[in-house]
Amino acid sequence: MKIPKRIQPLVDDGLVDEVLRRLMSGKEADIYVVRCGGKIRCAKVYKEAAQRSFKQAVLYQEGRKVRNSRRGRAMEKGSKFGRRQQEETWQHAEVNALYRLARAGVRVPQTYGCVDGVLLMELITDKQGEVAPRLVEVSMTAQQALHDHAVVMRYVVRMLCAGLVHGDLSEFNVLVDEHGPVIIDLPQAVDAAVNNNAQSMLQRDVDNMTRYYAQYAPELADRRYAQEIWALYGDGALHPETPLTGYHAEDTHAADVDAVLEEIKAAFVEEQARLERLRQAQEPG
Numbered sequence: 001m002k003i004p005k006r007i008q009p010l011v012d013d014g015l016v017d018e019v020l021r022r023l024m025s026g027k028e029a030d031i032y033v034v035r036c037g038g039k040i041r042c043a044k045v046y047k048e049a050a051q052r053s054f055k056q057a058v059l060y061q062e063g064r065k066v067r068n069s070r071r072g073r074a075m076e077k078g079s080k081f082g083r084r085q086q087e088e089t090w091q092h093a094e095v096n097a098l099y100r101l102a103r104a105g106v107r108v109p110q111t112y113g114c115v116d117g118v119l120l121m122e123l124i125t126d127k128q129g130e131v132a133p134r135l136v137e138v139s140m141t142a143q144q145a146l147h148d149h150a151v152v153m154r155y156v157v158r159m160l161c162a163g164l165v166h167g168d169l170s171e172f173n174v175l176v177d178e179h180g181p182v183i184i185d186l187p188q189a190v191d192a193a194v195n196n197n198a199q200s201m202l203q204r205d206v207d208n209m210t211r212y213y214a215q216y217a218p219e220l221a222d223r224r225y226a227q228e229i230w231a232l233y234g235d236g237a238l239h240p241e242t243p244l245t246g247y248h249a250e251d252t253h254a255a256d257v258d259a260v261l262e263e264i265k266a267a268f269v270e271e272q273a274r275l276e277r278l279r280q281a282q283e284p285g
Helices: 008-012 057-061 069-077 080-103 142-161 198-214 225-234 257-282
Strands: 018-025 029-036 039-046 111-115 118-122 174-177 180-183
Touching (some): 008 118, 039 080, 080 118, 142 180, 142 198, 198 225, 198 257
Antiparallel strands (some): 029 039, 111 118, 174 180
């Protein structure tokens, strides 16, 4: 196929030998299957901010540090240079998250570098060597659902122990190969220690995954994994292998009504977006 303009510099530099096909177009990037020497990999081409449909990006960027003070000031002012730096920060956040999570024992694609807004990564495949399906495209037994849900909860815990919350985890951002779930799409990953939205994002991530697996294993529906995980984290008792029960005592303190309403609104927007992605995934062709 014709080489996309954004990938051409990687071809010129010998990092990519051939673009085989476009795999998909997402809300923040286009994904291509490419050949690098004798290896088949994928190239994630990030969209510019004006083209991205990722909503409320400012919530995810809260707390992200920029070492260079000049760059930080430019980003705050919103100058052309600052917007460019903001884009680079957004893109490199995924690279950094992938490295951190791989070290933490979370299954994520191996990375091969990010050049000019193009991230080269491992192509996750099934037994036949075809591109691995997304979780939303997979059906399973109740036993498999319970097993894979436990695996994903373990990954969520390991992420949090590494200081990160995915922030957009759902059945659309998990691939399934012969070894189980693989977590993908991390440019919006947030620093749990400094982002004030981290708890609500973790709640949404966990609820998304539990709701999906509960279709096959209904006993998961009433579990409270997010509350349990966050309580352990807040108490300093969460470790990568901390056993989870899915049960958590109710907090008897008075609720912050405004905060609850905001979470309800955010959950509604997320659910509408999820349903729209599901509709698109089910469309033929």
